[in-house]
Amino acid sequence: MPGTSTDPFAGLAAFLAVAETGSFTAAAARLGVSPAAVSQTVKALENRLGTPLFLRTTRRVGLTEAGAALLIRARPAAAEILQALETAGEMGEEPAGVLRLTVPRMAVPLVIEPVIPVLRRAHPKVAVEISVEDAAMDLPAHGYDAGIRIGEMVERDMVAVRLTRDIVWSVVASPAYLAARGTPQQPEDLTQHDAIRYRFPTSGAIYRWEFERDGRTLTVDPPGSLVVNDGALLISFALAGLGLAYVADIAAEEEIEADRLRPVLQPFLPRSPGLFLYFPRRASIQPKLRAFIDVMRTVLRAA
Structure with a gap:
């Protein structure tokens, strides 16, 4: 017994x-x-x-x-x-303690890099721990205060704060790749191209590229011998001319504007909710999280 x-x-x-x-x-x-x-x-x-x-x-x-x-x-x-x-322990007025965040790699240059330096200067008693991972995450089970994810990945019982505009998905390639292999005109043309493919970190499944045509969803599993589970590598390898990549436009915006990457198949690409900060409702009373949200809104509004 x-x-x-x-x-x-x-x-x-x-x-x-x-x-x-x-x-x-x-x-x-x-x-x-x-x-x-x-x-x-x-x-x-x-x-x-x-x-x-x-x-x-x-x-x-x-x-x-x-x-x-x-x-x-x-x-x-x-x-x-x-x-x-x-x-x-944090019910006082001054923000303090460790703020633990889980964020996708896409959010690092868009949110984390501009916001965290301002937060640290404004609230030096708030320590910050950031875990960069694209997989969906159970915040309480893993000890996170808040997370950032694409809106459609946020659980409905969470408080969600919008951080970016909606995402338009893009198929991109370098000018050198397109000059050598041609530009696909229809999603079906992708079977004649090399794709840089994405494997989901949690499920291990390979992402099938999604398109829209005549109000219907069309999925294509393009061929490709290069597989990654990191969004930044998709863009890096596309810049290197290794193939076509399926990415969020906000993640590749700088490269597209500089003509280092060119979008193709734009009439067929879907739209998704943008990035959101999300957290359990009870967490919103924490001064450290409120301070982060206030700084984040100020910085991103000014950007």
Whole structure:
């Protein structure tokens, strides 16, 4: 029978650290204690629960079925508790604390690079941690205060603040590529071209290019032996003349205006909502997030 403890959360931080890092040594470094202390704490938790949580070998640490089940439920709950503690500590007027953001690479030059320097100068007590990733992200489960994504990727129960105009999708190529291979006139012409293809980071699926014709959606899976999961690489490789790329116009705006990239198939390309900042409604009371939103609106309005 599982034992009892006066502290129901005893060992939980150590368990989560080991589960997330896959290592007792890495977990110890995160928690600022010795690996032996982490091992003893986890062992005590396992004894209390009456079941092993990890499968330990000389090479790796894996979760048992019970450990995996505990991780699924405990990680978002722990994030909620940390958020509650942080919010309680930030109820003063002056913005402070760590602002954790998840943003797609597209948003880095458009939002992050112009906004963060102004935020840091205006609110030096606000530390900022930014994770650049294109995959969809569960904010509370991963400890983020807010995220930036294309509007259609934002969950409906989130507060959303528009950052950019709508996106018009573009198929672009370098002038050198088009001179050598010709300009496609219809989406079907893409079968005679080289595409720089995009693989979704989360699902691993290859993106099928979307077009519109006569009010209907048309998808094309163009051939191409170059595959990336990063939007900036799509533009970089297109600039290098390696093929056609399917990108957001706001991400390639500078290259298009300078004629380093040329858009093609424009009559057939769809429109999407632009970039939005999004966050849980309860997070909006945090001074650090309110400060970020205020600075962001001022900077982007002036841009």
